[in-house]
Amino acid sequence: MPNITNITENIKYGIKIIFRRKDTKLILFLSTIIYFLIYLFSIGDLSISQITKTNIIVSKNIIDILFRSTGYFRFEPIVKIQFFVFIYLFSPINTFFSLMLSGLVGLNISFLYLGIKQPKICKINYKGFLASIPALFSGTACCGPILFIILGIQATGLLISLFQLLLPTSIILLIISLILITKQINNQKTQRTPDKK
């Protein structure tokens, strides 16, 4: 049975290392933001308009629609923000999921970068990173039918059902990857600083 305390401590330590360095902090920030934007585009919460304007439209029945599902792991937006050509349909729940997913992806990418830059100090298990690759496509998980349409692929009931599993599977894989990577980092730290007697 995995020790939750150890796992948590390992993750905390791993994140500290990321934040200790300017380059890994930058990688984390950039990859999180980029993935966040890509994910929002893929679920349609972010789009580009042909009309340039700036305005905000707030729903008149926020309470009624806030928790209303529009698909798997997708919920109704309550505010429409247009800034020049960019339109953001803001749903607090979609935004939360997106940020969580993006943060996990960002951390995985940062650790991969760290492993490339500091292989001697910090040997990273690349298998852990590979586990995060499906998550890069997870933005389409919510919208499987749309992806089939875009790619011109005929769907089947089985494929649609599998797509529904893609997002939770991706999140689980990313978390497992994070656990494995930070465990390795902690092991490396232990080897470099053996207990002094």
Added chain:
Amino acid sequence: MDKKIYRRSFLGGLSIFITGCIGNNNSVSSENRNILDFPTKEEVLPRTFPPSRLKDKAVSGGVGKDAIPSIDNPIFIDPNKANEFLKDENIVFGVNIGETKKAYPRSILVSHEICNDQIDGIPVSITYCPLTGTALGFKRGNTTFGVSGHLINNNLIMYDRSTESWWPQILATSIESPWNQRYFSSSLQEINVVWTTWKKWKQKHPDTKVLSRETGFIRNYNRDPYGSYIPNKTGYYSLNSPPLYKPLKNDDRHPPKKVFIGARNPEGSVVFSKESLRQKKYMDGSIGKTSILAVYDDRLDTAYVYENKNKISFSYKKEWFVRDNGNRYRPHLLPLKRIISFDVM
């Protein structure tokens, strides 16, 4: 130049629900009619398969019940206000009942698929399925219709909120559903819905009202997740783009997304190529033993389908259809029994 109508075989085309269910004329029994809060036809429209088998053919569209929310409290605006977001070439679904004319922009309905409205005092549901390119209207009585999240032959399956029965849009006839154990065979009463452009509709009906974007939901109504119709059809709507799901019946005589004008009655169904109708102005065909006449209307870029049991001849002259006795008629007012018809991919 006058054109004579000649007897010729109709273009088979892509008939989604072909004739075949002969003898399926079950009407709703009186005790079942009490279950329903909305009006139904006296005779049931044809189904290719038995209702229970149709239920088995239904597949998930990837979203749950009401995940695509119907518009239940529509607001309408004047054409001047609508011009702020509608271009001339944008597609609208026009309905004319009594003195009331309403236009439902496709750009709005693509995100909702159903608008539960009231026209001239009659409760109706204006429905649009993006995957089959069909816009149909139904009388809804005291109930409202919603999007079930399921599809059959790529077509929207609606459900009524009174009995939670399933109603495939094109079929307009109930099928067995997992949500209602008490199945009853019935077809919805329909109203005419015209697939046309904003420019043509407002030219013909300058006093029309238009569905506004204040639907109660936050959406980017300038964005169509499936593709676009203007300036050219792209994405899912492009001519050779395959349907989302494999059709129940394979037919490769025409490109997957070629547009036809479809019509059906209890005896069966018929389709006419819309492009052919544009060029020829009229075509004849048949449903069972009944002669059918389809005529094109330039003013709205639509077509009307009539039963022509007596095989009356018409000629076409400058947007009028002239009978052999010299009387002339507008395309939508021929002295024949009209059948509900609709655009379909």
